[in-house]
Each structure stands twice: as structure tokens, then as C-alpha cells.
Amino acid sequence: MTLFDKLLTYYHISQKDFVILSRDANDGDVPNYHAFIEIDIAKARIKKAIDNKEKILVYGDYDADGILATSILVRTLKKLNTEVDYYVPSRYLDGYGLSEEKVIKAYEQGYTLIITVDNGVTALAAIKKAKELKLDLIITDHHEYQTRPDALAFLHPKASSLKVTTSGAMTAFYLSYALLEEIDPYFLIMGATSILSDVMPLLEENRFIVKLALKYLNKNKYDQFNLLSGVYQYDEMTLNSLVIPKINAVGRIEQGKEVNVLVKYFISDNYRDLVKIRDYVNEVNERRKDLANNALQASVDITKACVCLKLDCLTGLSGLIANRFLMAHDKPAAIFAQDLKEGYIRGSLRSKNGCNVIDFINQNQDLFTEFGGHAFAAGVVIKESDFLTFTDRFDAYAKAHPFTQAEDLIMIGKNEITFDNYNLLRSFAPFGENWREPTFLLKNIATNTFTRIGNNAQHLAIPLTHDIKIIGFNYPFDEAHNKEEVDLVGKFRLNRFKNRVTLNFVLEN
Numbered sequence: 022m023t024l025f026d027k028l029l030t031y032y033h034i035s036q037k038d039f040v041i042l043s044r045d046a047n048d049g050d051v052p053n054y055h056a057f058i059e060i061d062i063a064k065a066r067i068k069k070a071i072d073n074k075e076k077i078l079v080y081g082d083y084d085a086d087g088i089l090a091t092s093i094l095v096r097t098l099k100k101l102n103t104e105v106d107y108y109v110p111s112r113y114l115d116g117y118g119l120s121e122e123k124v125i126k127a128y129e130q131g132y133t134l135i136i137t138v139d140n141g142v143t144a145l146a147a148i149k150k151a152k153e154l155k156l157d158l159i160i161t162d163h164h165e166y167q168t169r170p171d172a173l174a175f176l177h178p179k180a181s182s183l184k185v186t187t188s189g190a191m192t193a194f195y196l197s198y199a200l201l202e203e204i205d206p207y208f209l210i211m212g213a214t215s216i217l218s219d220v221m222p223l224l225e226e227n228r229f230i231v232k233l234a235l236k237y238l239n240k241n242k243y244d245q246f247n248l249l250s251g252v253y254q255y256d257e258m259t260l261n262s263l264v265i266p267k268i269n270a271v272g273r274i275e276q277g278k279e280v281n282v283l284v285k286y287f288i289s290d291n292y293r294d295l296v297k298i299r300d301y302v303n304e305v306n307e308r309r310k311d312l313a314n315n316a317l318q319a320s321v322d323i324t325k326a327c328v329c330l331k332l333d334c335l336t337g338l339s340g341l342i343a344n345r346f347l348m349a350h351d352k353p354a355a356i357f358a359q360d361l362k363e364g365y366i367r368g369s370l371r372s373k374n375g376c377n378v379i380d381f382i383n384q385n386q387d388l389f390t391e392f393g394g395h396a397f398a399a400g401v402v403i404k405e406s407d408f409l410t411f412t413d414r415f416d417a418y419a420k421a422h423p424f425t426q427a428e429d430l431i432m433i434g435k436n437e438i439t440f441d442n443y444n445l446l447r448s449f450a451p452f453g454e455n456w457r458e459p460t461f462l463l464k465n466i467a468t469n470t471f472t473r474i475g476n477n478a479q480h481l482a483i484p485l486t487h488d489i490k491i492i493g494f495n496y497p498f499d500e501a502h503n504k505e506e507v508d509l510v511g512k513f514r515l516n517r518f519k520n521r522v523t524l525n526f527v528l529e530n
Contacts (some may be wrong), residue, residue, distance in 0.1 A: 083272030090138035092287035139189025190215030273337035375425030
């Protein structure tokens with residue numbers, strides 16, 4: 022069986038399906054903005070505000086999705102030659118979402134229209150106050166909700182004809198599309214980046230939007246992305262590893278209002294300003310790495326079906342740390358840190374297929390003073406005194422709802438690790454949620470072919486050709502000791518360095 026046949030089997034698709042999903046993406050793959058039921062209402066109100074020179078406020082969120090959503094809408098309105106202000110709340114000073122206090126302040130400052138992006142659907146007190154003050158509110162969001170919020174207009178993937186749910190920034194993109202009556206490639210790139218950052222399913226239109234955005238990004242070379250990534254060739258892995266973590270870093274660890282500088286970064290074209298902000302973001306990201314790595318040293322109770330810890334860390338890092346524990350232990354993870362409100366702790370829950378954390382939250386609402394999120398990523402606030410109760414219930418839920426999709430491995434031989442097969446694999450890309458990149462299995466690899474490399478001889482290398490090798494970073498050599506053959510699991514990775522392109526099969530330990 023060829024690798025192509027193995028990949029068709031892995032994804033449960035036919036050759037006809039492959040022809041469709043591997044085709045080039047174009048603007049026609051982006052659904053029309055009329056997919057959103059109330060978009061004409063939102064468009065008309067914004068046009069009226071522009072014509073009447075009203076004060077407009079775009080109210081965002083502090084993660085990559087919210088920052089990119091804010092940037093899309095602010096830059097759109099500036100493109101329409103209107104004055105617009107924006108505010109991305111501080112995770113630590115303001116908390117998540119539009120608050121009643123912020124609505125009152127906006128009213129006192131003369132704003133007549135607030136547009137939320139990536140938030141607002143559960144801001145009931147703020148919505149009620151805006152109504153009382155006759156301050157018009159347009160909510161664009163993608164988080165879970167029970168009933169339609171009482172806003173002038175409501176844009177949400179579930180209130181649309183989209184085939185698959187999407188991100189907050191993509192929802193903002195559709196509003197931009199409606200206002201401009203055209204697709205702006207830069208705005209599409211920001212929206213597509215948020216599909217990846219918020220782990221939206223890479224199916225249906227989302228898949229082709231990300232594909233199209235990568236084509237635009239590789240063609241047009243936007244400084245905002247090139248400076249953050251440090252590279253000029255992009256795929257979804259580049260955005261996931263070199264861009265998105267840096268956008269998230271500022272909101273995670275800076276405790277003032279510094280996160281707003283990222284909107285300035287994405288709406289500016291001044292190269293000197295971009296370099297200055299990029300340098301700041303890189304410095305913050307290094308601090309973020311150090312803080313997260315320290316927190317990951319915490320011990321875990323391996324007898325439980327979940328990882329549930331209360332750590333002395335910033336609440337902005339809890340989601341990142343929860344995801345790391347999820348990946349390391351293959352168990353649902355809940356990481357709590359001290360909330361600003363005395364007596365309460367704020368936690369991030371991370372999970373995978375089979376264990377829906379929103380379902381868990383809905384079944385245990387008596388524990389939570391705040392909650393929200395998605396099926397596999399949510400945030401909650403509980404009383405510190407309820408931590409043990411939460412732990413017991415989360416453990417019981419995890420036991421009753423084990424992960425349902427064990428990862429399938431595709432068996433290959435060393436002779437199949439080739440540039441041609443790498444290119445074949447990339448024809449199935451982009452990879453992401455609900456369309457995972459395959460992991461491959463090499464059986465019966467002779468240990469006498471192993472070479473130790475690195476300053477401390479901690480890495481494994483098996484040269485296959487001059488430009489192709491198997492690499493195992495921090496490989497557990499002790500486990501292979503006294504074995505003649507071992508099985509190796511890994512993924513294809515292309516490496517570009519000083520105009521030389523090599524192919525690595527990188528092991529997963």
C-alpha cells in the first residue's frame with residue numbers, strides 16, 4: 022500500500038474527496054457575509070454612526086482571537102475614514118468581557134455605539150445597562166450561549182448558515198467584509214490565524230479560509246507577521262509556534278493595560294513602530310516561557326483520571342499550563358491560580374474528545390461564580406474552599422468520560438521518509454482541530470544505527486541520506502539499552518537553514 026493510500030484510509034476519504042480538499046483556495050471559498058442572520062442590521066447601524074460622526078468603541082478580549090478581532094474591526098473602520106476607539110481589557114484589572122462599569126464609562130465619554138468582538142454573549146449586566154442608557158450595542162462573539170442577548174444586533178456562528186463554528190476574529194472579519202463589500206487579504210489572514218489560535222475545527226469553510234490566508238501571507242509578506250515570526254515562509258505550524266504564542270503572551274503575564282499595544286501593532290504600518298513593539302513582545306514571551314516552565318515542575322497525582330492543581334502562578338498562564346499537562350499526561354487538566362477577589366480561585370480547563378468540559382460545568386453549576394468557553398477549553402471561578410469538591414467531581418467526570426479517540430499511527434518504512442512523501446503529506450494540509458496531522462510508526466529500527474548528538478549527547482540522530490535524518494530530541498536512551506530493535510513514532514518536519522532545506526523525521530518521546 023502506498024503512503025497516499027494509507028493517508029486516504031487514515032482520513033476516511035476517497036480519491037474524489039482528496040481532489041476536492043487538496044485543491045487551491047480562492048476568494049470564492051469564503052462564505053458571503055449574509056451567512057450571518059443579523060449582519061445587515063449591524064452594517065446599517067455602523068454606517069449610520071459613520072455618517073453622523075458618532076463615537077464608536079470596539080471592545081475586545083485579551084487573547085489572540087480577541088486582539089485580532091479588535092484589530093480587524095478598528096482597521097476596517099479607519100479604512101472607511103471614521104474615528105474609532107478600542108479597548109482590550111486587562112485580564113487582571115478588568116476581567117473577561119464587557120462589564121457594566123465599562124458601559125457606564127463609555128456612555129459618560131459620549132460613545133453612542135459599542136461593538137464587542139470575541140466577547141459579550143454572556144455579559145448580561147452590561148447589556149442591560151446599555152439598554153437603560155440607550156447606548157446601542159452590537160455583539161460579535163462565538164462563545165457558548167443559552168438565549169440571544171438583548172443587543173441591537175447579534176453576530177454569532179450559531180446564528181448563521183456557516184457549516185462549522187468559527188472564531189471571534191473570523192466573526193469580526195465577516196462584519197468587515199460586509200462594511201467594505203470586499204475581502205481584505207490582511208483581515209482574512211488575521212481571522213484565519215484566530216481559527217488556529219482558538220482551535221476551531223479545520224473542516225468545511227474553515228479549512229479553505231486558512232488555506233487561502235496562508236497563500237496570501239506567503240505572497241504578500243506582511244511586516245506584522247514577518248517581524249513576529251522571523252520567517253518568510255508560512256504554514257499552519259509556523260503560525261501556531263512562532264506567531265500565536267507571542268500574541269497571547271502579553272495578555273497572559275502583563276498585569277496592566279499593555280495588551281492594547283498589540284492592537285496598535287496590527288493596525289499600524291509604521292515599520293519603526295512595528296519593530297519596537299515586536300522587540301517588546303519578544304521580551305514578554307521569553308518571560309512567559311520561564312514562568313510557565315517553572316509552574317510545570319508541580320507534582321501530579323497519577324492515581325486520578327484528571328490533572329487538577331492549584332498553583333502559585335499568574336491566572337493568565339493557567340490555560341497554557343493546563344494544556345501542557347493535558348498533552349503530557351493525556352488526561353483532562355484543570356489549573357487554578359489565585360483570583361483577584363479574595364477567597365476565590367480562577368481556573369482553566371483543557372480536554373479532548375470524549376470529555377466535554379462545558380458539559381461538566383453545566384452539570385456542576387453550583388460550584389461556579391463565573392464560567393465560559395468551549396467543549397475542550399473553558400475558564401471558571403470557584404470559591405477556594407470548594408477546590409477539593411471540584412477536584413473530586415472533575416475526577417469522577419473524567420473517569421466516566423474517557424477520551425474517545427486514541428491516535429492512529431500510520432506504519433511506514435525508513436525508505437518512505439522522502440521529500441516527495443513530505444510534499445504528498447502537505448497536500449492534505451492544513452492540519453488542526455478535527456483534521457489532525459498524522460503520526461507515523463517506524464517498526465524494528467536497529468539500535469546500532471543510533472548516533473548521539475548534542476552538547477551532552479542527549480539527542481538521537483539516524484542519518485538516512487545527506488539531507489534526510491531521524492531526530493529524537495532528549496531521547497530516552499536508557500529505555501533502548503540492551504535492545505537490538507525499537508519502534509519509533511514521529512512526524513515529518515522540513516527544516517530551512519541558511520538556504521539549505523533538509524527533511525527530519527522528528528520523534529515524539
